[in-house]
Amino acid sequence: MILCLVFIAVAVTAVIVMWRGLSGGKCEDKNSECRYDIDALKKTDTNLLIRTGVCFIKPSISNLKALAVDCSDNIYVGGNTGIEILDSAGIRISGFAISEPVHCLSVSPYGDILAGLKDHIEVYGRDGTRKAVWKSPDFKTELTSISASSTFVFAADYVNRIVWRYSPGGELLGRVGDKDNAQRKTGFVVPSAFFDVSVANDGSLWAASPGQHRLEHFSPDGGFISYWGKAGLDAKSFCGCCNPSNFALMPDGSFVTSEKHIVRVKVYDPEGRFKGIISGQEEWSKGAVGLDLAVDSRGRILVLDPQAGTVRLYSKM
Amino acid sequence: MPGTCKGMQTELTKPQSRRDFIRGILRNVFLAVLACFGGTVILRKVCLKADGADHGKACSGCPDLVRCKSPYSWLARPVSTRRTVWQLDPAKCIQCGRCATNCVLRISAVKCVHRFEMCGYCKLCFGFFQPGADTLTSAAENQMCPTGAIRRKFIEEPYYEYTIDESLCIGCGRCVKTCGAFGNGSLILQVRHDLCVNCNECSIARNCPAGAYRRVPADEPYLFKPASQNT
Incomplete structure (x- = not known):
């Protein structure tokens, strides 16, 4: 009788062990979930953070897409419904409606507001009066960035992977960054809808080539000068398939860049050497993307957060 | 009362006559038609809502019929598309x-x-x-x-x-x-x-x-x- 009970107990134990083994334990599932911990790659090294103060500005218009600053440090934000003008402290001055969503925004040295709509540029005065509508350069054009100097206006077109060069009056003068197989010029590499340009103090053009993880420098007439930047997951490099998504030039010629995927805002010196991180992934929502940048004359960095509908203003401490 | 019980027992086990059998068939067909009709009416009520697929129009020809979340929308679909x-x-x-x-x-x-x-x-x-x-x-x-x-x-x-x-x-x-x-x-x-x-x-x-x-x-x-x- 006892022998029989022992035999049954052993048999039941064997069945339980086999069943747990064959069905796969929880441990195995846990390991498979943790195998590629991308979140670990997104942690910011706190030693690289630059100490800054931050304040949040909440414009009244929704679906923010574009950000610009004029020479008087007034802030311009563009969204689906129009453009809003704020003073340097973030207090609303005025605003006006536009029939189409604003994709990008710039303020010319003459004080005109250049609004990049899907495929063309419209020029507005500060009171909201439309001064001009520039003709679309190409039927496929989708503008992602505008920057203006006193002599030229540059507009980045991510579908054609080209920068259009205009006169301040709106005459199309040429293209910058054309692909040329004969001269082994690859042109801009723009895998997604993020392609930024910025004019330096000397009138030369800086343009991002996100697919090559670099910023390219051109003379005002569109001749290639140089580039800097490399791909990598470390803080000094640009991560992912296509970064920097946005950048801006500081008054001293330094660069502020923003990246997607691993969301971070970083500062590089005028030679492209890494200086530090202004803001890391931890300060942003997981899906934060399209962080447009602007820098005012005092060196304060403005970052657009389209998901939260705010503008963050970083200033040195 | 015994008569009633006897009648119920007879109905559950087998039809009393050929007439009752045909009457039962007809009753079931009628109920099925009524259910289809009711389903279609409910579907139309769903579509009359602002976020309805076709804003109250008839289901036939509705481009969103296949993706319609209404439980009755399958009634309006071709038989071949009801497989999931x-x-x-x-x-x-x-x-x-x-x-x-x-x-x-x-x-x-x-x-x-x-x-x-x-x-x-x-x-x-x-x-x-x-x-x-x-x-x-x-x-x-x-x-x-x-x-x-x-x-x-x-x-x-x-x-x-x-x-x-x-x-x-x-x-x-x-x-x-x-x-x-x-x-x-x-x-x-x-x-x-x-x-x-x-x-x-x-x-x-x-x-x-x-x-x-x-x-x-x-x-x-x-x-x-x-x-x-x-x-």
Whole structure:
């Protein structure tokens, strides 16, 4: 009788062990979930953070897409419904409606507001009066960035992977960054809808080539000068398939860049050497993307957060 | 009262006469027609709502009929489209790796699918290369895919085309995870219906931690993220 009970107990134990083994334990599932911990790659090294103060500005218009600053440090934000003008402290001055969503925004040295709509540029005065509508350069054009100097206006077109060069009056003068197989010029590499340009103090053009993880420098007439930047997951490099998504030039010629995927805002010196991180992934929502940048004359960095509908203003401490 | 009981017993076991039998058939047909009619009326009420599929118009010819969430919409559908199959919603998928191990088939019916219209044809593709790969070559140690199912083909400098060899793909979703985390998210997992045996209770769906599996109409068996979600 006892022998029989022992035999049954052993048999039941064997069945339980086999069943747990064959069905796969929880441990195995846990390991498979943790195998590629991308979140670990997104942690910011706190030693690289630059100490800054931050304040949040909440414009009244929704679906923010574009950000610009004029020479008087007034802030311009563009969204689906129009453009809003704020003073340097973030207090609303005025605003006006536009029939189409604003994709990008710039303020010319003459004080005109250049609004990049899907495929063309419209020029507005500060009171909201439309001064001009520039003709679309190409039927496929989708503008992602505008920057203006006193002599030229540059507009980045991510579908054609080209920068259009205009006169301040709106005459199309040429293209910058054309692909040329004969001269082994690859042109801009723009895998997604993020392609930024910025004019330096000397009138030369800086343009991002996100697919090559670099910023390219051109003379005002569109001749290639140089580039800097490399791909990598470390803080000094640009991560992912296509970064920097946005950048801006500081008054001293330094660069502020923003990246997607691993969301971070970083500062590089005028030679492209890494200086530090202004803001890391931890300060942003997981899906934060399209962080447009602007820098005012005092060196304060403005970052657009389209998901939260705010503008963050970083200033040195 | 005994008579009533006797009558009920007779009705439950067999019809009293041929007339009662025909009457019963007619009654059931009438109830079925009434149910169909009621279902259609309810469907029309749903569509009359502001977010209704066709804003109160008749169901026939409605372009959203196949995707209509109303439980009665199947009444208006052609018989051939009422069949449903299992599919994985890429918007909910968290690439946990269970699709590779929980399918009843020896090699999972879930495969990586590449949406070329979303792809950037990047030289540095995070679906193909391990994050932090030393060199951008197709050496095995640089590749993300454990079975080498992604083919990398040079197009022109600096563009490369990536294609999936489905005979090698096991549906682990590693490439999908890194493509979504660092790239445009053009790689997604999908149940391939030339392989899926369409179990009544899908073994992967039962174990999916994200609840990404659902039944979809057989004539629209794939779920894709819109190309506008390109990041």
